[in-house]
Amino acid sequence: MKTKKWSIALLAVILATVLALAGCGGGGSTEPTGSTDAGEGQGAEGTGSEPSGQTEPSGQNEQVEITLGYYSDAKSDAKMKELIEKFKAKHPNITVKTQSAPYGQFFQKLDTQIAAGQAPDVWLSDGVYVMKYAERGAVRELTDWIENDLNKDDYYGLDFNKDAEGRYWAVPQGIQVGVLFYNKDLFDKAQVPYPTEDWTWEDLKETGAKLTVDAAGKTAEQDGFDSNNVNQFGLTFFSITEGWFPVLKSYGGGVLDETLTKSIVNSPENKQAVEWMVDGMKRGIITDPVDLKSFQSAMAVFPSGSAAMRIGIYSRVLAANEAGLNYDVTLLPKGPDGKRFSPVIANSWVINAKSDDKKAQAAWEWIKFWATEDEVQREWAALGEAVPVKKSVAQSDVFLTQSDKPANRKAFLDSLEFAGTLDSNAVWEEWVGKFNEHAQRAFLGDTTVDEALAAADKDIQAILDTFYQK
Amino acid sequence: MRRKTAAGIIGWTVVLISSLVMLVPFLTTLFNSLKTYKEYTAVPPKWIPETFQWSNYSEVLKLGNFGAYTMNSFIVALLSVAGALLSCSLVGYAFARLRFPLKNALFVMVLGTMMIPPVVIIIPHFIIFNELNLLDTLTPLWVIEWLAQPFGIFLMRQAFMNIPKEYEESAKMEGCNPFQIYWRVCMPMALPTLATLAIFTFMGKWNEILAPVIYLTTNEKYTLPIGILSLGGQWFGNEQYMVAAALLSLLPILAVFLFAEKYFVQNHVSSGIK
Numbered sequence: 001m002k003t004k005k006w007s008i009a010l011l012a013v014i015l016a017t018v019l020a021l022a023g024c025g026g027g028g029s030t031e032p033t034g035s036t037d038a039g040e041g042q043g044a045e046g047t048g049s050e051p052s053g054q055t056e057p058s059g060q061n062e063q064v065e066i067t068l069g070y071y072s073d074a075k076s077d078a079k080m081k082e083l084i085e086k087f088k089a090k091h092p093n094i095t096v097k098t099q100s101a102p103y104g105q106f107f108q109k110l111d112t113q114i115a116a117g118q119a120p121d122v123w124l125s126d127g128v129y130v131m132k133y134a135e136r137g138a139v140r141e142l143t144d145w146i147e148n149d150l151n152k153d154d155y156y157g158l159d160f161n162k163d164a165e166g167r168y169w170a171v172p173q174g175i176q177v178g179v180l181f182y183n184k185d186l187f188d189k190a191q192v193p194y195p196t197e198d199w200t201w202e203d204l205k206e207t208g209a210k211l212t213v214d215a216a217g218k219t220a221e222q223d224g225f226d227s228n229n230v231n232q233f234g235l236t237f238f239s240i241t242e243g244w245f246p247v248l249k250s251y252g253g254g255v256l257d258e259t260l261t262k263s264i265v266n267s268p269e270n271k272q273a274v275e276w277m278v279d280g281m282k283r284g285i286i287t288d289p290v291d292l293k294s295f296q297s298a299m300a301v302f303p304s305g306s307a308a309m310r311i312g313i314y315s316r317v318l319a320a321n322e323a324g325l326n327y328d329v330t331l332l333p334k335g336p337d338g339k340r341f342s343p344v345i346a347n348s349w350v351i352n353a354k355s356d357d358k359k360a361q362a363a364w365e366w367i368k369f370w371a372t373e374d375e376v377q378r379e380w381a382a383l384g385e386a387v388p389v390k391k392s393v394a395q396s397d398v399f400l401t402q403s404d405k406p407a408n409r410k411a412f413l414d415s416l417e418f419a420g421t422l423d424s425n426a427v428w429e430e431w432v433g434k435f436n437e438h439a440q441r442a443f444l445g446d447t448t449v450d451e452a453l454a455a456a457d458k459d460i461q462a463i464l465d466t467f468y469q470k
Numbered sequence: 471m472r473r474k475t476a477a478g479i480i481g482w483t484v485v486l487i488s489s490l491v492m493l494v495p496f497l498t499t500l501f502n503s504l505k506t507y508k509e510y511t512a513v514p515p516k517w518i519p520e521t522f523q524w525s526n527y528s529e530v531l532k533l534g535n536f537g538a539y540t541m542n543s544f545i546v547a548l549l550s551v552a553g554a555l556l557s558c559s560l561v562g563y564a565f566a567r568l569r570f571p572l573k574n575a576l577f578v579m580v581l582g583t584m585m586i587p588p589v590v591i592i593i594p595h596f597i598i599f600n601e602l603n604l605l606d607t608l609t610p611l612w613v614i615e616w617l618a619q620p621f622g623i624f625l626m627r628q629a630f631m632n633i634p635k636e637y638e639e640s641a642k643m644e645g646c647n648p649f650q651i652y653w654r655v656c657m658p659m660a661l662p663t664l665a666t667l668a669i670f671t672f673m674g675k676w677n678e679i680l681a682p683v684i685y686l687t688t689n690e691k692y693t694l695p696i697g698i699l700s701l702g703g704q705w706f707g708n709e710q711y712m713v714a715a716a717l718l719s720l721l722p723i724l725a726v727f728l729f730a731e732k733y734f735v736q737n738h739v740s741s742g743i744k
Contacts, residue, residue: 073704074533077689099687102699112684116597118605296709300511318703323508385704 064362065095066355069120071106079383083376087369094362114138121355122363124173127345128424130161131260134169135426135467139350143168145364155371155389157346160421164259170348171367174386176313177419178246178343179329179411180204181320186211186232186308190219195309199333201247201276204309208234208285211308220285227284234285236310237277238298240432241343244439245422246311248273249343250335255435255460260425261468265435266457272336274442274449281443288443313345314387314412321405329406331415342415343422347386387412427467434459503527503714510710526714530701533711536718538690539697544722546611546693547675553616554671555664561618562626563652567638577627584620592684599685610685611678611693615671622667629663630656672726676719694719 072080077100084096099120101109107129113119114133125133133139146168152158161170182195192210195203212220213232219225220234237243248254253270256263264270280286287307292298295306302310303323310316311332320327334340349367351360370376370389377393380386384402388394400409422428435456442452498517502510503526505519530536564570565577599610633656641655657664679695686692692700698715702708 071704073702073708074700076704077700100689101683101687102696102702103704105683105696105699108680109684109687112593112596115593116600118596118600295513296511301513304511304513306513315704323511 062358063093063095064358065097066122066359066362066366067097067099067120068363068366069099069106069110069123071103071124071126072100073102076383076385079379083370083379086376087366090369091362091365094365096366117354119352119354121352121359122349122366123352125170125348125350127160127172127176127347128422128428130170130348130350131163131425132428133350134163138353139169140353140355140360141167141169142171142351142364146171149364149368150371154391156387156391156394156416157344157389160344160346161348170346170350171371172346172348172389173370174347174380175389175416176315176345176347176386177412177415178241178311178313178332179415180332181302181310181312181316181327181329181406183302183305183308183325183327185326186305190308194328195330195333197331199330200336201250201273201333202336204235204333205276205280205285208280208309209283210234212283212285214284220283225284227282230284230291231306233287233291233301233307234309235280235287236292236298236301236307237281237286237288238292238301239436240422241313241345242311244274244277244435246332246341246343247277249341249420250332250339251276252335252337252339254423255431256423256425256464260423261464263431263457263460263464265460266453270453271449274439274453277439278442278445278449282445289440290444313343315385317403317406318384321403325405327406328408329411330408331411340418342419344416344419345422346389387416425464427463430463431460434463499713499717503710503717505710507708507710523710526710527718530711530715530718533701534697535690535692536697536715539692539694540719540722542608542691543676543694543719546608547672549612550615550675551668551671553612554619554622554667557616557618558622558667559626559630559657559660559664560652561623562628563630563656565623565627566630567652567656568648580620580623584624588680592680596684605685606687606691607685608691608693611675611681615675622671625663625667626660629660633659669727673723676723 068084070080080100081098084098088094088096100106103126107126110119110123119138125139130139134141143166146152146158150158150171155172157172157175158168160172162168180195180199184194187194190211192207195207199207209220211232212225212230212234214220214226215229215231216224216226220227245255248270251269251273253264253267253273255265277286281288287301292301295301295304299316299319301307302312302316303319303325305323305325312320312329332340332342349370351363351367355363372390374390374393377388377390378398381388381393381399381402388399393399394413402409422432438447438452438456438459441447442449447455501518504522504524505516505526506523509516509519561580565573565580595610595614596605599605604610604613637655637659638651641651646654677695678693679699682693682696686696689700694715698712698719701711701715
């Protein structure tokens with residue numbers, strides 16, 4: 001009997017040790033490999049990329065194999081493979097192995113691969129993630145190569161991948177830029193004139209009220225309108241890019257200062273902007289986070305014809321066309337002082353910091369092929385996913401008349417004149433999550449705008465400090 | 471008599487309601503798979519599409535490599551089931567019947583490993599399979615099951631412990647060695663549990679998403695779940711195709727369940743001893 005008690009005690013100790021070891025082992029094993037999620041503070045010094053322009057171009061006959069990673073769907077995958085074949089024909093000494101996956105899975109896998117030192121030599125990064133990889137030393141600095149090989153005036157968006165110190169980390173693969181989408185049928189039905197380029201956000205709300213209809217058929221302007229039972233909204237409003245960020249910016253506010261390490265959330269400009277949003281949501285004109293839940297997805301509101309307007313990036317054209325909507329686009333409205341801002345995401349090619357010089361050079365050949373060849377740019381533009389990176393192609397009929405809807409495709413190019421990134425830095429995902437959390441409370445009336453901004457400011461600064469102040 | 475009818479009515483109502491609860495989501499899925507993209511996103515939703523888009527199904531078979539995904543899923547699931555049944559029953563039998571030092575301590579340790587979240591060990595696993603040159607093959611997905619997973623060990627140990635010792639004793643008297651006892655006496659009597667383990671393993675592997683995402687990089691090597699995900703457009707859902715594909719991928723699971731179902735109700739164990 002006694003021995004049994006002892007063995008139970010012994011067991012308990014062993015079990016505790018096993019569990020403790022398992023816990024440590026899991027965490028510890030990711031560290032030495034330079035994992036992206038655990039290995040903060042590798043910072044800029046750990047990039048391991050020598051001034052890369054110095055590398056001698058590899059001899060034409062020397063065989064190199066590179067791995068190329070990209071996210072795609074069935075259609076874009078086929079097109080990408082076609083382009084890779086063309087690249088191989090031009091560079092017989094370079095063999096390309098591809099790795100592709102649907103968007104979400106691609107980045108899930110990528111983090112594991114980076115941690116294990118097995119990431120592709122060159123990969124397609126969502127524009128908002130470039131700095132996450134750059135500041136953790138996972139990708140190679142491209143400043144010298146870009147200076148030597150690319151004429152900056154020929155391309156859109158090279159500067160969107162420049163950090164606060166002026167270093168370049170990536171070359172855009174395709175540009176997403178925000179404009180105002182509007183459903184012409186809904187405007188016509190309400191006999192309201194279409195949006196113009198001179199609109200302010202206040203104009204948008206005023207017109208939006210006429211286009212917001214409740215279950216009884218009353219608009220937000222009429223007495224007895226039920227803002228809790230809206231069938232058709234004036235404006236879809238969703239998260240950062242197609243929600244609060246462009247509004248904050250055009251009101252003169254924002255989230256981070258120009259060093260991207262300090263929060264400027266708690267400002268009178270932001271307060272004014274958020275009050276505009278909260279008022280719109282309270283009146284039922286703008287979708288609040290709860291309204292969005294009744295749709296298949298936040299993306300589905302506009303294509304389904306349940307909202308008269310949306311802030312949308314270029315690729316939203318695809319869903320709207322697929323749904324057969326009668327719509328057009330125009331510039332995003334101005335702030336109260338006439339300031340304009342359009343959010344931009346430059347999905348970009350990056351080169352693995354761990355790849356040797358020969359592979360990196362071959363990877364750079366691919367990037368150059370992508371950016372400089374008119375044929376590649378034209379073929380990719382035909383998919384209709386992104387604004388072409390090369391200006392000459394974007395400004396040609398290939399892009400401007402690619403589909404008959406939206407008619408005003410030039411609005412996307414015009415918006416690039418006053419476009420800016422989403423303040424993306426190493427901890428972008430984290431602080432966007434925090435801002436959304438606090439904004440949501442204000443949107444739903446659970447807290448005041450002042451409280452929400454103060455709390456968001458504090459939390460975002462804490463996130464920034466954890467990463468940047470080591 | 472009257473009481474009986476009342477009970478019958480209540481019983482039938484309960485059965486009817488609960489089968490409706492099961493059926494409605496299934497029917498919704500079926501109808502969704504027959505819609506156009508426009509109907510799929512329509513607000514308010516239309517339950518039944520105007521014309522049934524049977525072409526969604528042929529489109530699914532054309533898009534991607536549906537045949538290859540199905541084949542891969544079968545290979546992974548079947549090899550996993552075979553591995554789990556063999557390895558877990560062997561280890562479970564040892565824990566249930568054999569005598570060896572630190573038996574209980576080892577068993578608790580095995581159970582302890584169930585507490586480790588799979589996400590934590592995925593990077594070490596990735597590195598190991600990379601060293602073994604097994605990335606982008608189906609092997610990492612099933613080979614782990616041949617190394618006896620804790621849940622299966624636990625399940626089989628309990629099953630073997632419930633088999634009366636008398637069987638073993640008489641087998642021993644007939645001259646069976648421990649392996650023969652395991653294979654010829656105990657395994658047949660553990661069939662219901664083996665079937666349960668087989669179903670769990672099959673379903674788990676059939677639906678698994680994290681491991682295939684991490685290990686597989688070539689489209690032709692995808693298993694069904696990520697194959698279905700890759701049908702989705704990047705910028706708009708193609709949800710109608712994904713739903714159709716999901717329904718198609720359900721069929722084999724259904725077949726396995728129907729085939730294994732009888733083992734749930736059968737029970738050899740208690741019938742042999744009088």
